[in-house]
Amino acid sequence: MCDSCHCGEAAEATIAIPGQPHGHQHQTRKIVVEHELLAQNDHQGEANRQFFAEQKILALNLVSSPGSGKTSILERTLKTLGPEIATSVIEGDQQTMRDAERISAAGAPVVQVNTGAGCHLDAEMIRRALARLPPKPHSLLFIENVGNLVCPALFDLGEHAKVAIISVTEGEDKPQKYPHMFRAASLCLLNKIDLLPHLDFDLELCKTLARQVNPRLTFLELSAKSGEGFAAWLQWLRDTFNASHCH
Amino acid sequence: MHEMGLAMRIVEIALAETEKAKASRLCEVEVEVGEVAGVMREALEFCLPAAARGTLAEQALFTIIAVPGQGHCQACQRQVAISAFPAQCPKCGSFGVAITAGTELRLRSINVE
Numbered sequence: 067m068c069d070s071c072h073c074g075e076a077a078e079a080t081i082a083i084p085g086q087p088h089g090h091q092h093q094t095r096k097i098v099v100e101h102e103l104l105a106q107n108d109h110q111g112e113a114n115r116q117f118f119a120e121q122k123i124l125a126l127n128l129v130s131s132p133g134s135g136k137t138s139i140l141e142r143t144l145k146t147l148g149p150e151i152a153t154s155v156i157e158g159d160q161q162t163m164r165d166a167e168r169i170s171a172a173g174a175p176v177v178q179v180n181t182g183a184g185c186h187l188d189a190e191m192i193r194r195a196l197a198r199l200p201p202k203p204h205s206l207l208f209i210e211n212v213g214n215l216v217c218p219a220l221f222d223l224g225e226h227a228k229v230a231i232i233s234v235t236e237g238e239d240k241p242q243k244y245p246h247m248f249r250a251a252s253l254c255l256l257n258k259i260d261l262l263p264h265l266d267f268d269l270e271l272c273k274t275l276a277r278q279v280n281p282r283l284t285f286l287e288l289s290a291k292s293g294e295g296f297a298a299w300l301q302w303l304r305d306t307f308n309a310s311h312c313h
Numbered sequence: 314m315h316e317m318g319l320a321m322r323i324v325e326i327a328l329a330e331t332e333k334a335k336a337s338r339l340c341e342v343e344v345e346v347g348e349v350a351g352v353m354r355e356a357l358e359f360c361l362p363a364a365a366r367g368t369l370a371e372q373a374l375f376t377i378i379a380v381p382g383q384g385h386c387q388a389c390q391r392q393v394a395i396s397a398f399p400a401q402c403p404k405c406g407s408f409g410v411a412i413t414a415g416t417e418l419r420l421r422s423i424n425v426e
Contacts, residue, residue: 094340094424101326103319103344103418185315217315220351245398246351278399278408 107221110189114224117196118207122312125207127223129247130231131240132213135257137165138290139231139299140208144172147300151307152205156195158187158212165210175199186217189224204312206303215244226310227252234258234267241276248279253286255299260289316352319418320360324370326420331369336425341374343422347415348396349382382415 102108118125128136137157144153154175157165166178177195179187192209201207209225211218230251232240235258241248248254254276256269273285286302288295307313323344331339346352354377361375382395388407400410 094426095334095336096422096424097330097334098422099326099330099420100422101330101420103322103326103420106322184318216351220315242399249398275399278401281409 104220104222107189110193111222111224114189114192114196116224118224118226121201121203121205122310123201123203123205123207124307124310124312125209125223125225126306127209127211127218127225127228128231129211129215129218129228129251130213130233131215131236134213134231134233134236135290136210136213136231137168139255139257139288140210141168141172142290142293142296143208143300143303144169144174146296147206147303148173151304152202154199154201154205154207156187156192156199156207156209158191158210160184160212175201181212185212185214186221187211187223188221192223206307206312215240215247219244219246219250226306229253229255231255231257232272234262234265234269238268238272239275241272241279245279248276248283251280251283253302254283256285256287258289258291259287259294260292316356317360317364319352320357320364323361323375323420324364324368327370327373327423328368330423331425334425338426339370339373339423340426341376341424342370342420343376343378345378345380345417345419345421347380347382347417349398349400349412349415350380350418351416352418354379378421380415380417383413384410385413386410 130136140155147153155169157169157176157178158181159165160181163178166176169176177198179191179195209223228251230248232254234256276283286295286299288299323342327339327342346354358377365371365373384393384395384400386393386402386405386407387409389402389405391404393402393404393410395410395412395415399408400412401408402410
């Protein structure tokens with residue numbers, strides 16, 4: 067077998083000239099493909115977006131590192147906003163039903179997507195989760211992505227906006243370390259601010275570093291534990307819901 | 314580690330195109346990866362042979378073509394080169410740079426026999 071091209075020619079000494087490196091020629095054809103690798107996901111993401119528009123559903127994709135408090139923020143949000151706006155949740159984790167159980171206890175319809183070996187939610191998983199839920203027309207849908215600041219940035223789920231969460235127990239430079247995610251986000255929540263007196267976290271430095279990555283990013287500071295700052299977050303949700311004509 | 318998923322997608326598309334062309338051998342696959350596409354070239358190179366194992370693509374050569382990052386500085390209106398984020402204008406220092414190239418993730422072509 068020819069070692070260079072595995073074409074089946076006997077393995078013996080070869081004599082080559084430049085341009086015909088292994089002594090014989092193959093009739094190869096070049097086929098121009100020009101296929102976007104994320105096209106399949108993008109098409110399904112667009113189909114999800116159309117579904118949300120038709121059903122008047124505001125879909126928000128919550129992204130952060132593990133442990134920033136996504137689920138705790140949702141629990142408190144659901145308790146206050148639940149009676150006002152019909153809200154449902156798609157939970158993404160590699161394994162377990164724990165987050166879905168917490169959300170269910172907070173009173174919202176929820177489906178859990180376990181990605182198994184996967185590190186992010188994709189648009190097809192959302193399509194299947196939507197069929198299972200299904201969310202009510204004129205409602206708010208939170209998609210809690212897998213705790214990961216890398217991969218979910220690349221996969222459009224059809225959401226209206228990505229909300230990135232940083233907790234103040236992390237580093238201020240997180241937006242610069244994981245720029246793709248913060249570039250893709252519209253709003254950044256700074257969580258666990260009840261802990262600020264015990265930490266050296268510099269809120270303004272964090273915002274400055276995040277704005278270098280994404281000059282359009284807006285910020286809200288809050289604590290899912292104490293409820294501080296929640297009024298502004300809930301108002302942002304109401305305003306975004308109304309501005310998207312979902313009411 | 315989304316590179317494995319991308320590698321599997323590359324092999325899947327390349328095999329489908331090979332079949333469509335009624336070719337018996339897939340020799341080469343050319344993939345464009347932008348410098349600021351959020352994909353680690355080394356990880357993708359590591360994943361491709363694993364994704365191709367046991368398929369018609371197993372013997373294929375995978376060539377990754379890096380597409381340089383480019384942006385348009387909205388402050389000084391210049392075209393500038395971008396190699397990482399945050400995208401800062403090398404001329405005026407502004408961070409208001411709109412990316413115009415370098416986010417590509419595309420299977421460009423295949424060579425078949």
